[in-house]
Amino acid sequence: MELQADVVVVGLGGxxxxxxxxxxxxxVSVIGIEARSTAHxxxxxxxxxxxxxxxxxxxxxxxxxxxxxxxLWDELGSDTRTVQxxxxxxxMVGSYGSETIxxxxxxxxxxGIKTELLAHNELRSRFPQYGNLDPDDVGLLDPFGGINYPExxxxxxxxxxxxxxxxxxxxxxxxxxxxxGGGVTIETDADIIRAEHVVVSAGCWAPxxxxxxxxxxxxxxxxxxxxxxxxxxxxxxxxxxxxxxRDLPSxxxxxxxxxxxxxxxxxxxxDDGTNFEDCDPDTIDRTVTRERDWQQLSGLVAHAxxxxxxxxxxxxxxxxTDSLDGQFxxxxxxxxxxxxxxxxxxxxxxxxxxxxxxxxxxxxxxETPFVDLDFLGPARFAANRLLAKPIGR
Numbered sequence: 001m002e003l004q005a006d007v008v009v010v011g012l013g014g015x016x017x018x019x020x021x022x023x024x025x026x027x028v029s030v031i032g033i034e035a036r037s038t039a040h041x042x043x044x045x046x047x048x049x050x051x052x053x054x055x056x057x058x059x060x061x062x063x064x065x066x067x068x069x070x071x072l073w074d075e076l077g078s079d080t081r082t083v084q085x086x087x088x089x090x091x092m093v094g095s096y097g098s099e100t101i102x103x104x105x106x107x108x109x110x111x112g113i114k115t116e117l118l119a120h121n122e123l124r125s126r127f128p129q130y131g132n133l134d135p136d137d138v139g140l141l142d143p144f145g146g147i148n149y150p151e152x153x154x155x156x157x158x159x160x161x162x163x164x165x166x167x168x169x170x171x172x173x174x175x176x177x178x179x180x181g182g183g184v185t186i187e188t189d190a191d192i193i194r195a196e197h198v199v200v201s202a203g204c205w206a207p208x209x210x211x212x213x214x215x216x217x218x219x220x221x222x223x224x225x226x227x228x229x230x231x232x233x234x235x236x237x238x239x240x241x242x243x244x245x246r247d248l249p250s251x252x253x254x255x256x257x258x259x260x261x262x263x264x265x266x267x268x269x270x271d272d273g274t275n276f277e278d279c280d281p282d283t284i285d286r287t288v289t290r291e292r293d294w295q296q297l298s299g300l301v302a303h304a305x306x307x308x309x310x311x312x313x314x315x316x317x318x319x320x321t322d323s324l325d326g327q328f329x330x331x332x333x334x335x336x337x338x339x340x341x342x343x344x345x346x347x348x349x350x351x352x353x354x355x356x357x358x359x360x361x362x363x364x365x366x367e368t369p370f371v372d373l374d375f376l377g378p379a380r381f382a383a384n385r386l387l388a389k390p391i392g393r
Contacts, residue, residue, distance in 0.1 A: 001191050005031040005167075007364050008186050008195040010174050010209065012038065013045035014150060014350045015342045016201030017157040018357025021076070024164035026361060031193060032158070032166055033186070035173040035205070039154040043281070044203050044319050046150055047224045048263045050350040051243045051255060053090045054111050055142040057103030058348060059327060063111030064371045065355045070144055072354030073153075080156040083149070088239040088257065090145020091127065094247030095136040104140050116141040129235055131306040134249070145243050147257050150350055157357070174202075177209055179338045197364040199340045204281035204319045206343040212333055216381050217344050218322045220271060221279040223293045225312040226264035227301065236265050236308065246304060254300050264313060267305075269297050271320070271347060279319065286317040320347040324381060328352075330359060331377035340364055341378060 009020045012034040020032040036042055054070060056062035070085070077084040094100035108115045118126065118139035127139070162168055169188070176187045177198060186193040200206055204219035229236050241258030248254060256267035269275060275296060279285075288294070294312055302310040321344050323329050329344035342360045349356065362369045374380070 003031060003191050003193045005029045005193065005195045006197070008033065008184070008193055008198045010177070010186065010198060010200045011202035011205065012154065012158055012168070013043050013201065013203055014154060014353035015345070015356045015360070016199070017154045017161070018354045019199050019201055019342060019360040020161040020166050020168075020357070021157040021164070022354070022357045022361040023364065024161040024166040026365065027165070028365065030161070030166045031195070032161065032168045033172050033174055033188065034168070034170045037170055038158050038168075039151040041316070044321070044345060045154050045350060047316055047318055048149065048151070049257065049266060050148045050150055051090065051257060051348075052085055052144075052146045052148050052351040053104075053142050053243070054113055054144045055090070055092070055104040055108040055115055055140070056348070057092065057100050057107065057245070059375055060103075060106040060110045061371055061375055062352070063107030063109070063113070065352050066107070067111040067113065068358065068370055069352045069355035072358060073148065076153070076156055076160065076354060080160050082152060082156050084153055084156065085146055085148055086238070086260070087144060087146040088242040090142040090243040090245070092140040092142070092245050093123065093130065093133075093137055095134065096138050098247055100245055100247050100253070101138060101140050104142065108142065113142075113144065115143070129241055129305055129307055130246075132303050137247075147238070147243055147260075148351055153353065157354070174209060177339065181336070184338045197338045197340060199342055199360045199364060201342040201360070203343055203345065204321050206321065206341060210333070210339065210341060213329070213341065213343070216324055216378070217329065219279050219281050220320050220322055221277045221284055222268075222271065222318050222320050222347065223288045224266065224268060224316050224318050225294055225297060226266050226314040227308050227310070228259075228264055228313050229307055230309045231307070233307065236305075241265070248300060248304060252300060254297075254304060265308065267297070267301055267308075269300060271322075281319060284317070284319065288315040288317060320345055322346050328356070328376050329378055330356060331363060331373055331379070333378055335379075
């Protein structure tokens with residue numbers, strides 16, 4: 001059967017489901033295609049919670065993206081009568097001159113938000129859960145930081161898109177995508193779909209669908225872990241133990257947040273390029289073991305938070321898609337292309353999902369994006385494809 005649409009969205013995880021919603025909100029004809037079920041646990045948009053920050057250390061221009069995401073999380077929650085963001089503040093810890101602090105300050109300035117800088121002694125006093133602080137450590141509080149809920153968000157955005165007129169095809173792997181200059185043809189086992197534009201938000205599967213991305217994006221195996229306090233205490237519950245990013249000695253670092261209704265304390269490592277593995281999303285080993293996956297993390301947890309039991313109580317496999325420079329990949333494959341790629345979450349993309357969806361819709365429909373996208377566009381790799389050190393989560 002041949003179907004027609006103005007825009008097709010391939011992959012309905014965090015970014016794709018929100019692109020579908022933002023396109024449907026504009027009243028365009030849009031079809032979303034998902035190889036599995038809605039809000040499945042085989043990709044990158046699952047695991048109960050994700051950190052939210054506006055003061056994003058990874059790039060100054062992510063500050064305005066985070067601010068727009070904040071507005072759209074509220075809109076999605078209001079439209080669907082669901083809670084999409086719990087604000088707890090977010091605490092960044094490192095030396096004043098570190099990327100964690102200076103990068104967060106730069107993003108906050110670009111977004112026009114005010115943060116709170118905590119001197120070392122104030123950091124120790126207000127957050128006694130933090131053990132073994134370096135003498136140079138300071139804290140920076142993002143007032144809008146908190147946590148999102150990935151499965152809930154994907155379900156809400158998809159459901160809202162359908163209510164606005166979108167069509168969704170689940171259990172439908174895409175076999176090929178071709179751009180002939182006059183439109184795009186998307187082939188599945190059941191249908192051929194013809195569209196003006198396609199947004200490819202297939203995460204770890206994007207390089208397989210678009211060979212042009214095979215040397216730009218790399219899927220990575222990254223398990224998630226949850227912990228509990230060593231003693232009976234609520235000091236590691238939200239909001240007393242808010243979302244955080246913390247620098248540790250030797251260039252390592254951890255991130256996480258406190259416990260709350262339905263979830264334990266979540267802590268993970270930064271990916272330094274060696275502690276997690278490249279993977280094929282179709283053959284990834286989802287078995288999680290101590291020696292392979294959490295022995296190093298347990299040592300970091302014991303050092304950073306002596307009040308936590310360093311052995312995790314739960315683990316779940318996840319994947320991230322790293323780009324060469326640690327920034328997202330969002331834009332047309334080339335200026336004339338009708339194929340728009342939205343991938344390369346690099347382990348910190350879910351918090352931006354509705355804003356990325358908004359940007360993808362703006363690109364597809366020829367609107368002016370709400371932020372300059374040069375730092376995210378695929379064109380940045382055309383001249384220089386040197387591998388950069390991965391950025392921490």
